[in-house]
Amino acid sequence: MKAFKLIDLRLLVVLMLFIIQSGVAQNSIKQKALDEKVQDFLKKNKSNWRDLNVPYEDGQVLHDLILKHNYKSALEIGTSTGHSTIWMAWALSKTGGKLITIEIDEERYKKALENLNAVGLSGYVDARLADAHDLVKQLEGPFDFVFSDADKTWYTQYFKDLQSKLSVGGCFTAHNVNNNFSGVREFMDYVRSQKNFETSIVGSRGEGISLSYKRSK
Ligand SMILES: C[S@@+](CC[C@H](N)C(=O)[O-])C[C@H]1O[C@@H](n2cnc3c(N)ncnc32)[C@H](O)[C@@H]1O
Numbered sequence: 001m002k003a004f005k006l007i008d009l010r011l012l013v014v015l016m017l018f019i020i021q022s023g024v025a026q027n028s029i030k031q032k033a034l035d036e037k038v039q040d041f042l043k044k045n046k047s048n049w050r051d052l053n054v055p056y057e058d059g060q061v062l063h064d065l066i067l068k069h070n071y072k073s074a075l076e077i078g079t080s081t082g083h084s085t086i087w088m089a090w091a092l093s094k095t096g097g098k099l100i101t102i103e104i105d106e107e108r109y110k111k112a113l114e115n116l117n118a119v120g121l122s123g124y125v126d127a128r129l130a131d132a133h134d135l136v137k138q139l140e141g142p143f144d145f146v147f148s149d150a151d152k153t154w155y156t157q158y159f160k161d162l163q164s165k166l167s168v169g170g171c172f173t174a175h176n177v178n179n180n181f182s183g184v185r186e187f188m189d190y191v192r193s194q195k196n197f198e199t200s201i202v203g204s205r206g207e208g209i210s211l212s213y214k215r216s217k
Pocket residue numbers: 051052053054077078079080081082083084085102103104105108130131132133149150151
């Protein structure tokens with residue numbers, strides 16, 4: 001009876017290991033298929049973005065940052081038709097995270113939804129049609145990654161509204177900080193003056209992406 005129970009237990013353990021392993025294998029097959037689909041879409045559409053979208057290279061920067069730090073809770077301000085959204089959602093599909101993205105223009109919002117559907121990433125994105133001036137204040141957070149790419153004159157205010165909702169170790173990024181747009185200088189001065197944030201600029205096509213890492217509360 002005792003020996004039978006021991007065999008029973010061993011069988012159960014083997015069965016459980018098998019179930020876990022096949023689950024892991026299935027997930028990695030699914031992720032591989034998704035990776036291929038997204039890569040194809042991004043490459044095919046590399047020069048087709050017409051709605052103030054980030055260049056391919058900057059999308060890659062956002063994707064790599066999320067992966068590198070294993071970020072899981074991301075916010076994008078300024079979806080447009082979803083180029084940067086796709087890059088970030090793709091990274092979050094690998095970290096097990098999710099992205100909230102905000103767009104005020106209905107046509108662009110709808111096109112972004114279409115693009116996310118086409119590429120198989122809708123499940124990683126909570127897309128909102130809203131004025132980010134109001135919605136950003138209402139969102140609870142915490143976020144570990146923010147990408148600010150809407151109205152530049154509001155960059156400083158977005159940062160102020162989000163800095164306490166950003167986790168320590170998290171990163172607030174903003175696009176076009178090398179451009180002379182109104183509001184960008186004020187934003188850069190403000191983030192650089194924050195003692196608990198460490199700010200630098202990256203970006204491969206000249207527009208510049210600021211990275212402000214939150215080092216302490
Ligand atoms: C530079 S585009 C974003 C490009 C997008 N990140 C991409 O790479 O595909 C800026 C977007 O912000 C949107 N926007 C501007 N002001 C906004 C606001 N107050 N609330 C939400 N979206 C806003 C614009 O309609 C525009 O589509």
